[in-house]
Amino acid sequence: MKKSSVIYIVSAVSIIVGGVYFAVVFGLKPKPIPKISWSHFVSPEDYGANIYKRLRLEVQSQNLLFLGVIPERQSHYLAWKGFLNSLEPEHKFAHIIVASELPFKNLIPFSEEVAISREPAPVVDTIKDIIASRKKVAIIVPSVYMSYLVKENLYALLVRSIYDIQQGVKFDVDWMTFSLAGFPQNRDDEKKLDIPCDTDVKDQDGSGALGCMIVLKARTLYRKNHVEGKIPAVLDQIGTKEYLGLIN
Numbered sequence: 001m002k003k004s005s006v007i008y009i010v011s012a013v014s015i016i017v018g019g020v021y022f023a024v025v026f027g028l029k030p031k032p033i034p035k036i037s038w039s040h041f042v043s044p045e046d047y048g049a050n051i052y053k054r055l056r057l058e059v060q061s062q063n064l065l066f067l068g069v070i071p072e073r074q075s076h077y078l079a080w081k082g083f084l085n086s087l088e089p090e091h092k093f094a095h096i097i098v099a100s101e102l103p104f105k106n107l108i109p110f111s112e113e114v115a116i117s118r119e120p121a122p123v124v125d126t127i128k129d130i131i132a133s134r135k136k137v138a139i140i141v142p143s144v145y146m147s148y149l150v151k152e153n154l155y156a157l158l159v160r161s162i163y164d165i166q167q168g169v170k171f172d173v174d175w176m177t178f179s180l181a182g183f184p185q186n187r188d189d190e191k192k193l194d195i196p197c198d199t200d201v202k203d204q205d206g207s208g209a210l211g212c213m214i215v216l217k218a219r220t221l222y223r224k225n226h227v228e229g230k231i232p233a234v235l236d237q238i239g240t241k242e243y244l245g246l247i248n
Helices: 003-026 044-054 056-060 074-086 120-133 154-162 188-192 208-219
Strands: 033-041 064-069 095-099 112-114 137-142 175-181 231-237 242-247
Touching: 033 044, 044 056, 044 074, 044 231, 044 242, 064 074, 064 120, 074 137, 074 175, 074 242, 112 120, 120 154, 175 208, 208 242
Parallel strands: 064 137, 064 175, 095 112, 095 137, 175 242
Antiparallel strands: 033 231, 231 242
8 A cells, every 4th residue: 555545544534533532522513603703802891792792683682691601700790791781772681680609790780699500490490481471581690501512501401391302392492692711821721721621531510521612712812912901802603592702
């Protein structure tokens, strides 16, 4: 066999193996689509306002929004504050719910808090009522609660409650999810991720795939220029109605 043929076969096998690995880790999910490329903002609120500006029509068409935060990062709450404040009066959400376990929930004006981590089942019933009533409601939760990339979370519980393998859809599903996360700025920072990239048996909370997606995106940003005094951030569409924003 010619040397060039051997190299071709080895390369082809490597590509196939790599593809299988990522299919197993991430599942057959849509390829991320940039919605806000590497940009700098004067404040987290400015970033949130720009998310709404970029996706105004999509947001206006939704009755139910999940807004995810890393609980310890105040900037994430402020980003959603800026987002919600940017909505025109006729498109404001009538009801804003926050997870009671969020430490900085008071940074966002809310009308109700719920104990999602302790009692997820009643929360699912509440969400189903919201879907059925077509109310405009925003729910602020930890990012790992509503990402499809996390195993056995609130999203999985809600989907199982709404879909049935035998009967198909049981509810008219209509929601959009935004998840915010911090991101590493170099390889050393990857060891200190809020959501670790860990997909082996140690991934006890099932969030490893989300952490790995954050790392993969962050690695494309390591050589980007930073503007002193401003906040860098990005936003990708990672599912039909799911978005992942990176801001520290």
